[in-house]
Amino acid sequence: MATLLKLFPTCTWTGRLAHLSRKGWAQSRSGRLLPCFPASQRCASTTSYLTVEMDDNTGVAVVTMKSPPVNSLSLDFLTEFSISIEKLEMDRKCRGVILTSGLPKVFSAGLDIMEMYGKGPEHCAEFWRAVQEMWLKLYGSNMITIAAVNGSSPAGGCLMAMACDYRIMADNPKYSIGLNETLLGIVAPFWFKDTMMNTIGFRATELALQLGLLHNAPNALRVGLVDELVPEKEVLSAASTAISKWLAIPDHARQITKSMMRKPTIDRLLSHRDQDINNFVSFITKDSIQKSLQVYMERLKQRKT
Numbered sequence: 001m002a003t004l005l006k007l008f009p010t011c012t013w014t015g016r017l018a019h020l021s022r023k024g025w026a027q028s029r030s031g032r033l034l035p036c037f038p039a040s041q042r043c044a045s046t047t048s049y050l051t052v053e054m055d056d057n058t059g060v061a062v063v064t065m066k067s068p069p070v071n072s073l074s075l076d077f078l079t080e081f082s083i084s085i086e087k088l089e090m091d092r093k094c095r096g097v098i099l100t101s102g103l104p105k106v107f108s109a110g111l112d113i114m115e116m117y118g119k120g121p122e123h124c125a126e127f128w129r130a131v132q133e134m135w136l137k138l139y140g141s142n143m144i145t146i147a148a149v150n151g152s153s154p155a156g157g158c159l160m161a162m163a164c165d166y167r168i169m170a171d172n173p174k175y176s177i178g179l180n181e182t183l184l185g186i187v188a189p190f191w192f193k194d195t196m197m198n199t200i201g202f203r204a205t206e207l208a209l210q211l212g213l214l215h216n217a218p219n220a221l222r223v224g225l226v227d228e229l230v231p232e233k234e235v236l237s238a239a240s241t242a243i244s245k246w247l248a249i250p251d252h253a254r255q256i257t258k259s260m261m262r263k264p265t266i267d268r269l270l271s272h273r274d275q276d277i278n279n280f281v282s283f284i285t286k287d288s289i290q291k292s293l294q295v296y297m298e299r300l301k302q303r304k305t
């Protein structure tokens, strides 16, 4: 029991913990011992920015992002996110993840601009490694991953959604999704570009990246950036319905196929990881780029007044 609490310090189990015995342990794919519960039990764990609700009946975990006001991807958020995905990856019972937002109107506002503004090279390098890690974990996951996009999802938020296997978006023309980096005066790195090209093709990506296009929900469906639009209240239930289709496919066949499709893109970043960090640091710390970020943040704040 003590080991269990160490592994999952903030976990609230709805089952009867006292009945766990040595029999109740299973070995994960990586050989780690993980607790194994009877089929009817659910587990919800909450960290500072995420809630993870695991349903043992379906093998599906719902990961809800909740970092007010806009789920921006700070260093702490990214670190917590990668750890949570890693834990689910190691849980033999978990076959799929639905990623969604617990905030109104926003899925994720993308990278936290304040992590890139006025910060020294060491911080920028640490932050960028965390961004890479989030993408590597999600894009390379063996699990089925469905993005339930229940709000706007610019830049890094769009990357997160594209890293999933399937995207369902709320049918609200006010919500937008896309890689809008050029609008901030910055450049989407090659692996953001690769992920988008793998999703919507070369020409649509070329247009989208140069113009920094943020597609509203109907356009996002039209270009293939999302796979389904559903009424806002039905995004999560539609994601559950969609994932059941994926769960019907034998895991090993689906996983090998997914890896075949994604491995070259992942390997490209892995083999240039340090160089990509150096590029980011020297680019983002330039005075001209810092000025662009400052102007963009000021504009964001002025929109309110």
Ligand SMILES: CCCCCCCCCCCCC/C=C/C(=O)SCCNC(=O)CCNC(=O)[C@H](O)C(C)(C)COP(=O)(O)OP(=O)(O)OC[C@H]1O[C@@H](n2cnc3c(N)ncnc32)[C@H](O)[C@@H]1OP(=O)(O)O
Residues within 6 Å of the ligand: 069, 070, 072, 105, 106, 108, 109, 110, 111, 112, 113, 114, 152, 154, 155, 156, 157, 180, 181, 184, 186, 187, 188, 189, 279, 280, 283, 284, 297, 300, 301, 304
């Ligand atoms: C040789 C080649 C070399 C190339 C080398 C390349 C190297 C790599 C270069 C760098 C690559 C970087 C990649 C970057 C990726 C990103 O993700 S950048 C972030 C982009 N995100 C955005 O543009 C989104 C901006 N936000 C919004 O549009 C809106 O906030 C929203 C998400 C649509 C929500 O709108 P609304 O509900 O109206 O909320 P707001 O009032 O606008 O915002 C509330 C507060 O939150 C602050 N905020 C918003 N977004 C962010 C953010 N991303 N980071 C930090 N803070 C954010 C906003 O300012 C408000 O703050 P307050 O005024 O203090 O309340």
